Amino acid sequence: MKMNYIKKLALIIPTLIIVSCHDDLDQTPIDPDSFTENDVFANADEARGALAKLYASLALTGQQGPAGQPDISGIDEGTSQYSRMLFSLNELTTDNAVVGWGDPGLPNLHAMSWGAGNDFTTAMYYRLAQEVSFCNSFISNASSLDDPSVASFIAEARFLRAFAYYNLIDLYGNVPLVTQISTELPAQNSREEIFNYIEAELTEIQNNLNESGASEYGRVDRVAAWALLSKLYLNAETWIGQDRYTDAITYANQVINSSYQINTVDANGNGSAYDELFLADNDSNGAQDEFIFALNFDGNSSRTYGGTTFLVHAAIGGDMDAAAFGVNGGWSGLRTTKALVNKFDYAVTASDEDGNPTEWADHRAMFFTEGQNLEINTIANTFTDGYAVTKFKNIDSEGNAGSDAGGDFVDTDLPLIRMAEIYLTYAEAVTRGGSGGNTQAAVGYINELRQRAFGNTDGNISASDLTVDFVLDERARELYWEGQRRTDLIRYNDFTSGSYLWPFKGGSQSGTSVDDFRALFPLPSNIILINPNLTQNTGY
Known part of the structure; x- marks a missing residue:
């Protein structure tokens, strides 16, 4: 059963988040069917319902769906959905995708010519800031409840807040660290300070999260914390100049030894099941066993144009x-x-x-x-x-269309972290010199993915094939269109440089290098105007 994000929940935080500060948290919701904030946090059962809003903020776009009462103004509501913007910023800016539409700011993404007022870079900042704000409010209110079960809810909220900050330092670098509701304009924190915060949060909450596989589908458990730590450490050298590949291996191992597993056999008993990861029944066809953190969608009850x-x-x-x-x-x-x-x-x-x-x-x-x-x-x-x-489809493993009879909205869930990525994280960290792993194990994990892809052993590699560059290409083959590519190319120094070109990189048909400052997106220009504590990223 998919987690239903569309239940009526109190909108306890104003909809347009600019600096993660709020001065009207006590206002009465306009929707007469909404609970008040006091009702939402009256007991653990109601708090559990409020927790769904934190997940929904990443999956959906507003209080009505698919359009109307948007969380974020100033941009088409469907465009403002988190994973759609992640695709725009982390895939359209790379060799993985182009788009033919002329929406303001959209052609600039593939041309790598965006500015500080770009609609997409701005809206993503708002979306992530909103997620932080929702989490801060939930944690503050839920902490007052005297019920042991609430501790795991708070841990989930802290994970989601850490996940938002993982995205923020990946996309924007130095951002404000705000962990409490406040009316003060926040100071700007360094990337290293945010990195250390994410690390500390995930380490601290891991034992308060449910054990591996113990959460209902759609909610995170402690394996998600380990997986996000492994991703964080894999990027540490790029983001803060620290070699943390050994730590990446440590936490990747913990994920690999958990209850999650690669979906290697499809629903009909055949050998290749890669396509089933992206079908309408991927919450039940075996793919869910690979999904460590996913966004849930339902064509009837959770509609979005993202x-x-x-x-x-x-x-x-x-x-x-x-x-x-x-x-x-x-x-x-x-x-x-x-x-x-x-x-x-x-x-x-x-x-x-x-x-x-x-x-x-x-x-x-x-x-x-x-x-x-x-x-x-x-x-x-x-x-x-x-x-x-043709990677994503709204049909199930038997070829049946999704639940929306009109064919407008899709049932397919979207993995944000899945076991295959952790296999590749392990392999890359090993090839980069991390200790605690070994090449033969890494080769075995790669071959498990390739055997699924080929349906046999024809694509298997040997230890001599496993290089740092090979892993990058294998990540491209396994994870394209899943919101990973820009981050990967930056880690390999291929995103802005002339060492790797693709069609229309930098606006040139044959591809060209761009300035290194493009490795970070700008802070929204109106945020800079409002908050004198913030300094714009170089180049913007």
């Missing part, structure tokens, strides 16, 4: 049959570049008359090629330039 509704509809166009994806039509927007397609060159089994690949033995190469050009000559309004991606 999330997987965006990933399915926006990727359909040209000669593609929308019904085969369980929806009523495509938005003709998202495609990929040949740089991603070329990552699968070793597995090509068929090509067209021009020699462009059309079929692959690696089943992770989920591309629609009919009527599509491998080369991109024009991004805007030309869906057929660039291969389409």
Whole structure:
């Protein structure tokens, strides 16, 4: 059963968050069906319901859904959903995706020419600041309840707050650290201070979170804390100049030895189950065993124009049959570049008359090629330039469409952290010299992923194949369109430099380097104007 995020909950924090400060927390909700804040925190059962709002803030966009009463103003509501903006900032800025739409600020993302007023970089800051604020308020109110079960709820809220800050230091660098509701303008903290805070929070709450697998689907347990720590440590050298690869291995090992596991056999008993990770029944087809932290969606009860509704509809166009994806039509927007397609060159089994690949033995190469050009000559309004991606679908393992009879909204859940990523974290940390792991174990984890991808051992590698660069390419093959790519390229010094180019990087058709300051997004320009304590990131 999917966790229902659409239950009526008290909106205990104002909707537009600018500096994570609030001076009207006592206002009465406009919605007559809403509880008051006192009702929400009357007992542990009501607090558990309020906890859902913290998860919902990442999955949905407002109080009505799919549009109306938005959490964040100043941007199209569907666009403001967390994972849709994560895709925009961490995938559209890379070799993994282009979009043909001309929304203000959107073409600048792939061209890497955004400014401090960009709608998408601004709205993501607001979304994450809102999540921090919701968590702060929940923690403050729930702490007054004298019930042992509330401790785990508070730990979940602290995890979600730490997750928001993980995103903030990844995307923006130096940001205010706010852990309590306040009317004071916050000071700016360094990236290292935020890093240390996240580390301390996750370490402290791990034993207050439920044991591995003990939480209902859609809620985090202590394995999520270990997984986020491993991700944090993998980026430590890039973010704060500290080699923490040994720590990344330590926590990756704890995740790997937990109850979560790779979904290696599909629902019909076949060997390849990669595609089932991204189907409408991925909360029950075995994929859920791999999902350590996921956003839950339901085409009837949790509607949004972001999330997987965006990933399915926006990727359909040209000669593609929308019904085969369980929806009523495509938005003709998202495609990929040949740089991603070329990552699968070793597995090509068929090509067209021009020699462009059309079929692959690696089943992770989920591309629609009919009527599509491998080369991109024009991004805007030309869906057929660039291969389409078929990774996300609103059909279940038996081929049935999702629950929304109209075909507008999607049931497919979206993994934010899954076991395959932790395998790759372990492998990368080993190749970067971390201790506590070993190459043979890393090779074994990689081969487990590749055996799922191929359905046999044809794609297996040996120890001599496992290099730092190989892991980057394997991350591209396994995790594309899951919000990881920009962070990976920055860690490898490939995001801004001329060492790795892709079509239209820096606005050039053949690709070009950009200034290094692009490794961070700007703080929103109006935040800088409001809060004199903040200093804008270099270059903006």
